[in-house]
Amino acid sequence: MTEMPKENVDGNVLKELASIVGEKSATSAKHIRYAYSYDLSFVSRKNPDYVVMPESVEQVQAVMKFANQEKIPVVPYTAGTNIGGLCIPERGGILLDLKRMNKIIAIDAESHYAVIEPGVSHAQLATELYKHNLRWSWPVGPPSASVSSNAISHGIGGLSGRYGLNSEEITSMEVVLPTGELVRVGSCAIQENAWHSCLPLPRMDGLFTGWLGTSGVVTKIGVRVHPIPPVLKVFTVSADNIEDMSAYMFNLGNYEICDDLTGVSWWLAQVPIPYPYKPKPDDAPEWFSFGTTFSWTEKEKEAREEIWEMVVASEIEKGSSLKKTVYPEEALKARTELPSQIVGSTKNYTKQAGGGISWPGTFTPLKAWGPVYNDWKKILINHNLSPSVRVTNYRGVHYGMLRAMIPFNKKSPEETENARHAIVECLKVDLDHGGIPYKPPVDFAREINQRAHPGYLSLLKQVKKMLDPNDIMNPGKFGI
Amino acid sequence: MNWDIPSLEELEDIVWKCTACGNCKVAYKFGPPPSFGEICPAGVEFGFDGNMASKGKIAFARGILDGELEWTEEFVEAIYKCTVCAGCQNQCELDHKPFIPEIIEAMRRKAVKDGAGPMPTQKVIAQSMRSFNNPYQGPRRVRTEWTRPFKKVKKPIKNIMKEPAPILFYVGCTGAYNAPARVIPTATASVFQKMGLDFGILGENEICCGSTAMRLGDADEFIRVAEQNLESFKKLHEEQGVNTIVTSCAGCYRAIKKDYKLSDEYESVLNGIEVIHTTDLLYRYFKEGKLNFTKELPWKVTYHDPCHTGRHLNDFNIDKDGSVQWKGSYLGKEEAQCLYDVPREMLKAIPGIQFTEMERIRDNSYCCGGGGGVMTGFGDWAAKNAGYRIQEGMMTGAEKMVSICPFCHYNLNEGAKRVNSDMRLYDLVELLDMVTEDQG
Numbered sequence A: 001m002t003e004m005p006k007e008n009v010d011g012n013v014l015k016e017l018a019s020i021v022g023e024k025s026a027t028s029a030k031h032i033r034y035a036y037s038y039d040l041s042f043v044s045r046k047n048p049d050y051v052v053m054p055e056s057v058e059q060v061q062a063v064m065k066f067a068n069q070e071k072i073p074v075v076p077y078t079a080g081t082n083i084g085g086l087c088i089p090e091r092g093g094i095l096l097d098l099k100r101m102n103k104i105i106a107i108d109a110e111s112h113y114a115v116i117e118p119g120v121s122h123a124q125l126a127t128e129l130y131k132h133n134l135r136w137s138w139p140v141g142p143p144s145a146s147v148s149s150n151a152i153s154h155g156i157g158g159l160s161g162r163y164g165l166n167s168e169e170i171t172s173m174e175v176v177l178p179t180g181e182l183v184r185v186g187s188c189a190i191q192e193n194a195w196h197s198c199l200p201l202p203r204m205d206g207l208f209t210g211w212l213g214t215s216g217v218v219t220k221i222g223v224r225v226h227p228i229p230p231v232l233k234v235f236t237v238s239a240d241n242i243e244d245m246s247a248y249m250f251n252l253g254n255y256e257i258c259d260d261l262t263g264v265s266w267w268l269a270q271v272p273i274p275y276p277y278k279p280k281p282d283d284a285p286e287w288f289s290f291g292t293t294f295s296w297t298e299k300e301k302e303a304r305e306e307i308w309e310m311v312v313a314s315e316i317e318k319g320s321s322l323k324k325t326v327y328p329e330e331a332l333k334a335r336t337e338l339p340s341q342i343v344g345s346t347k348n349y350t351k352q353a354g355g356g357i358s359w360p361g362t363f364t365p366l367k368a369w370g371p372v373y374n375d376w377k378k379i380l381i382n383h384n385l386s387p388s389v390r391v392t393n394y395r396g397v398h399y400g401m402l403r404a405m406i407p408f409n410k411k412s413p414e415e416t417e418n419a420r421h422a423i424v425e426c427l428k429v430d431l432d433h434g435g436i437p438y439k440p441p442v443d444f445a446r447e448i449n450q451r452a453h454p455g456y457l458s459l460l461k462q463v464k465k466m467l468d469p470n471d472i473m474n475p476g477k478f479g480i
Numbered sequence B: 001m002n003w004d005i006p007s008l009e010e011l012e013d014i015v016w017k018c019t020a021c022g023n024c025k026v027a028y029k030f031g032p033p034p035s036f037g038e039i040c041p042a043g044v045e046f047g048f049d050g051n052m053a054s055k056g057k058i059a060f061a062r063g064i065l066d067g068e069l070e071w072t073e074e075f076v077e078a079i080y081k082c083t084v085c086a087g088c089q090n091q092c093e094l095d096h097k098p099f100i101p102e103i104i105e106a107m108r109r110k111a112v113k114d115g116a117g118p119m120p121t122q123k124v125i126a127q128s129m130r131s132f133n134n135p136y137q138g139p140r141r142v143r144t145e146w147t148r149p150f151k152k153v154k155k156p157i158k159n160i161m162k163e164p165a166p167i168l169f170y171v172g173c174t175g176a177y178n179a180p181a182r183v184i185p186t187a188t189a190s191v192f193q194k195m196g197l198d199f200g201i202l203g204e205n206e207i208c209c210g211s212t213a214m215r216l217g218d219a220d221e222f223i224r225v226a227e228q229n230l231e232s233f234k235k236l237h238e239e240q241g242v243n244t245i246v247t248s249c250a251g252c253y254r255a256i257k258k259d260y261k262l263s264d265e266y267e268s269v270l271n272g273i274e275v276i277h278t279t280d281l282l283y284r285y286f287k288e289g290k291l292n293f294t295k296e297l298p299w300k301v302t303y304h305d306p307c308h309t310g311r312h313l314n315d316f317n318i319d320k321d322g323s324v325q326w327k328g329s330y331l332g333k334e335e336a337q338c339l340y341d342v343p344r345e346m347l348k349a350i351p352g353i354q355f356t357e358m359e360r361i362r363d364n365s366y367c368c369g370g371g372g373g374v375m376t377g378f379g380d381w382a383a384k385n386a387g388y389r390i391q392e393g394m395m396t397g398a399e400k401m402v403s404i405c406p407f408c409h410y411n412l413n414e415g416a417k418r419v420n421s422d423m424r425l426y427d428l429v430e431l432l433d434m435v436t437e438d439q440g
Helices: A011-021 A028-034 A057-070 A122-130 A147-152 A244-253 A298-317 A327-334 A366-382 A413-432 A442-451 A455-469 B009-015 B041-046 B053-065 B075-079 B087-091 B097-113 B120-132 B141-153 B173-177 B179-195 B211-216 B220-238 B250-257 B278-287 B341-349 B381-395 B405-418 B426-435
Strands: A048-054 A073-075 A093-095 A103-109 A111-114 A170-176 A182-186 A217-224 A229-237 A261-265 A288-296 A355-358 A361-364 A389-393 A401-404 A406-409 B026-029 B035-038 B166-170 B199-201 B242-247 B273-277 B301-302 B314-318 B329-334 B400-403 B424-427
Touching: A011 A048, A011 A057, A028 B053, A028 B075, A057 A073, A057 A093, A057 A170, A057 A217, A057 B075, A103 A122, A103 A147, A103 B341, A111 A122, A122 A147, A122 B026, A122 B035, A147 A170, A147 A217, A147 B141, A229 A244, A229 A298, A229 A327, A229 A389, A244 A261, A244 A288, A244 A298, A244 A366, A244 A389, A288 A298, A288 A327, A355 A413, A361 A366, A361 A413, A366 A389, A366 A401, A366 A413, A401 A413, A406 A413, A413 A442, B009 B097, B026 B087, B041 B053, B041 B381, B053 B075, B053 B097, B075 B097, B097 B211, B120 B211, B120 B220, B141 B173, B141 B179, B166 B179, B173 B179, B173 B405, B179 B199, B179 B278, B179 B405, B179 B424, B179 B426, B211 B250, B211 B301, B220 B405, B242 B250, B242 B278, B250 B273, B250 B405, B273 B278, B278 B341, B301 B341, B341 B426, B381 B405, B400 B405, B400 B426, B405 B424, B424 B426
Parallel strands: A048 A093, A073 A093, B166 B199, B166 B242, B242 B273, B301 B400, B400 B424
Antiparallel strands: A103 A111, A111 A217, A170 A182, A170 A217, A229 A288, A261 A288, A261 A389, A355 A406, A361 A401, A389 A401, B026 B035, B314 B329
């Protein structure tokens, strides 16, 4: 856990920032800074020293040049809705609120990509894409959250079973480096208006994805979008244990017919997650799964159903506890009607606890789901927390998501700390089984670094130094 | 009378129900088709997260409660830079949802109690309330100026203190004192007379409902006038036969219907009295065939839902004893009291009217910008915001905008001037007056 940085507000710095973005868009007022000092997670509150709201790429460049010259930290921010404290300033500095850069620059309805600014929300893009019968892999997040931030942070969505992570859907990027230099990666780097693909150029988009806002400020991004087939079918099953559930998801995932293939533990299926922990009724299955499919025709849907029936039959034949089940209508809506205010508010997750939600959120091989879950369950119950776990296949079967949504009472420092301890313990187990946390808070980053190959850390530092020589971009997030 | 008006400290547990998810920042509905729009006037104007929606206001509340934020001029201003329109509340799904306007007003009450609030320009209102019983610094005799035309044509309006009548027309301060808004009580009384309704007004004895004081956090002043009004209503019921209180003012309607309920004597005092908005009352007569439109009005119009006759009248279902989900959980909302369909149905029934909708309507209506004390505290911003709403109306192809609130009436017309638009805001009752003749 990191502590509140020492306040370092300088009137001359504010004056300079105001000269760049305008007086109304730069402030050091404490009440405004306070509002950016926390998020949903257990990460402790820390104020930025200044908040600025640029409206153009030129303004972003000018802020970065000034900050780099003065060696002032800069934290990029769009909506602040991640569950990893990623926008909480570890070392104060300038919080760069990008919400006013919110233009949808282009939607290429023929070639299926969109070019947007970082402040474009899921609600905004969904509304415009729908006019072309197009969609994005909408995450289980608030509709006000940023599409760009989700993509560059390796966020996932309702199409991740088919297309993988949202970062895999990036087609081009324009980025302001910590030095203020403007760069482009992908096709838009070669032809200004070509935003269709990062390939076949060197994958320099990787310099800005998964870097937790520490390598640059993405000012425009191209993303692949997809048509909306009209026929929806959701396959729902239950199982008595994680082993049977992951065997089923392995089996069905092999056919690659689902947009989203997810399993949830009984505790996560409750509305809300029980807080504190309560035992599952003995006669209730421990796992539920939904596999979402969209088809163009009834025949296509039937073909998918045929595969699913075959998979279920083969699992049952193996002696699995798998059963076809009916998933509550409201829960299904929450999984298929995205973006959603209900799931976006984390209503299902946090309501009973009070304000706090964090996770051990990981990418973990499907083979490790069973042993990790069983350990997590023990750890969480020991902390009087529900083992509210989700598993999801990403584009096939070689890996997927394994995470536990852990609500806690944020008003109580003791209960917050209890959740943090449990989550970090869970994380250690997952790391030891080959899993990797995503959107990690600093506590997680330290655990990763302890296990990392020295060459990985060395390269990370070298690349960071190259892009950000004065270590001003969201410093401290990698725990290095 | 005892009043259950909570302090910020009493709301602390509820404040902590907010996860800071940010759902509240934009209006959104899945549809299909999905719809998206800006919903927070303060967010649009000021932009910083603290200023924006309930997420920002809850941050302020947390900062006050944990002692981190102390009153400064700028901070006081920030808590009054909110129209308390409840647009953010409409997006929220968590357990503090029903209390969001209450939390914002509780911060203001704390500011007033601590001697820090309201804003200097709003303090004039508070003083006016104490001196004149209205927020406009208007002498009592001016309150009835709008009735002069009725006297001139020898159709005087009954003074209900002197003559009994079953219907009290509670005019409200804005309709009485705000010159451009006087067309609203005038049209209301005209329609009532054409229908032959037996109604009266309190005239110079009417005092403010207290809505403005409540919105600014001046609970003492609100209680003072609210108690006087409740006593007055009771007396009128017992002595003058009043069984209906009708008002054309959305603010008064919200105050009497909702804020007065915070009194432990509300039910007993208003027993036998129905409180109703003019639009709703006229709708009833319209449905019964007692209000007929005999003239044509060839206007292209759109309709603006006032916050106070719309989402402010939501009834929130809360699991009070934990028998459904858990104690204090938000279960859902009921919109039966919200006047969404009634004004639309009446508008569409007027011969010649071409009706068209804006994008942000009903529960996701975009506030005119005049509420929550903003018109007096930040007049320039209020008019600027109203200009945005007028532009949204113009985009529909409509020539006029219609609403049912004198605050919206005044502010949206100011907004139209600001964006040099020919569009004007009319109260629905003005239109009804135009197309109605004596119903006898």
